[in-house]
Amino acid sequence: MTYPSRLDPVWALLPVKTFTAAKSRLSGCLSPDQRIALQQAMLADVLTAANRARSLDGVAVVTRDPVAAGFVRRFGAHVVAEAHVGAEEAGGCDLNRALADGVRGLRAMGAARALVVPADIPFLDPAEIDAAVALARGARAPVAVPSRDRGGTNGLVVRLDRPFGFTFGADSFRRHLANPAQGPVMPAALPSFALDVDLPADLAALRRRLPAGIRGGVIPGLPPCPAAHTALWLAEARPCVREHQT
Numbered sequence: 191m192t193y194p195s196r197l198d199p200v201w202a203l204l205p206v207k208t209f210t211a212a213k214s215r216l217s218g219c220l221s222p223d224q225r226i227a228l229q230q231a232m233l234a235d236v237l238t239a240a241n242r243a244r245s246l247d248g249v250a251v252v253t254r255d256p257v258a259a260g261f262v263r264r265f266g267a268h269v270v271a272e273a274h275v276g277a278e279e280a281g282g283c284d285l286n287r288a289l290a291d292g293v294r295g296l297r298a299m300g301a302a303r304a305l306v307v308p309a310d311i312p313f314l315d316p317a318e319i320d321a322a323v324a325l326a327r328g329a330r331a332p333v334a335v336p337s338r339d340r341g342g343t344n345g346l347v348v349r350l351d352r353p354f355g356f357t358f359g360a361d362s363f364r365r366h367l368a369n370p371a372q373g374p375v376m377p378a379a380l381p382s383f384a385l386d387v388d389l390p391a392d393l394a395a396l397r398r399r400l401p402a403g404i405r406g407g408v409i410p411g412l413p414p415c416p417a418a419h420t421a422l423w424l425a426e427a428r429p430c431v432r433e434h435q436t
C-alpha cells in the first residue's frame with residue numbers, strides 16, 4: 191500500500207563530510223585532489239539518482255563544508271548545516287550526530303520520513319530507492335539496506351516523528367536491524383546500494399562493474415549510464431589506480 195506523498199513526504203538525507211577529509215582510507219592509492227574528485231563524482235551520481243526517484247519529495251544534505259554545500263545546491267539539494275562543528279578537527283567524524291542534525295532540518299521542512307544514504311554509492315538506482323520507500327510504507331517499518339559485505343548500512347528508511355537513534359560505524363547493519371526504537375527493522379538487499387567505495391578493493395570492484403563502453407560517461411540526449419560521473423572520474427584516474435594495485 192502506498193500513500194500520496196503529501197501525507198507522508200519522504201526526503202533523501204545524505205551526510206557529506208568535508209571534501210578535503212573524505213575518502214581518507216584511499217590516501218595510499220589516490221592523491222588528495224583525486225580523492226576530492228572521486229567524492230564529488232560519487233556524490234553527483236547519488237544526487238542524480240535521488241533526483242530521479244519518483245518516491246522522494248526532496249533531497250537534503252547535512253554538511254559543515256561550504257564547498258560541499260555549494261556543490262550539492264547545483265543539483266537542487268537543500269543544505270542542512272551540521273551543528274556539531276569540531277568533530278572532524280578532533281579526528282572523529284561524528285556521522286551519527288550529523289544525521290541527528292539532518293533529521294532536525296528535515297522535520298523543520300515538513301518531511302515525515304528520511305531515506306539516509308551515503309555519498310559513496312555511485313551505482314544507486316532510482317528504481318531501488320522507490321523500492322526501499324515502498325517497502326517501508328507497506329510494512330510500516332524502518333528498512334535497512336546492507337553494504338555488499340553486510341557489515342555497513344548503505345540505506346536506511348526511518349520515520350521522523352519519533353527518534354530512531356542511528357548507530358553508523360563498524361558492524362552497523364546488525365545494530366540497525368536490532369534497533370527497537372521504531373519497531374522491527376526490515377532488511378532489504380538492494381544491489382545498487384551495495385557498493386560503497388571506501389578501500390582500494392572497492393576501486394577494483396568499481397572498475398569491474400563499469401564496462402569499457404560506458405567509461406566515457408554521459409552521451410548527450412541519452413539517459414545517464416549507471417555511475418556516469420564516477421565512470422568519467424575513473425577514466426581519468428585509472429592509470430594511477432592501476433599502478434597502485436599492481
Ligand SMILES: Nc1nc2c(ncn2[C@@H]2O[C@H](COP(=O)(O)OP(=O)(O)OP(=O)(O)O)[C@@H](O)[C@H]2O)c(=O)[nH]1
Pocket residue numbers: 204205206207208211212213214215216252253254272277278282283284285288307308309310386388
Ligand atoms: N556530515 C557528515 N558526514 C559524514 C561524517 N563522517 C562521514 N560522513 C559521510 O558519511 C558517509 C559514509 O562515510 P565513510 O564511508 O566513512 O566515508 P569517508 O568518511 O569519506 O571515508 P574515510 O575518510 O575513508 O573514512 C559519507 O557520505 C561521508 O561523507 C561527518 O562527520 N559529518
Ligand SMILES: O=C(O)[C@H](O)COP(=O)(O)O
Pocket residue numbers: 285337341342343344357358359360361362363386388
Ligand atoms: O555504518 C556504516 O555503514 C559506516 O558508518 C560506513 O561504513 P563504511 O565505513 O563501510 O563506509
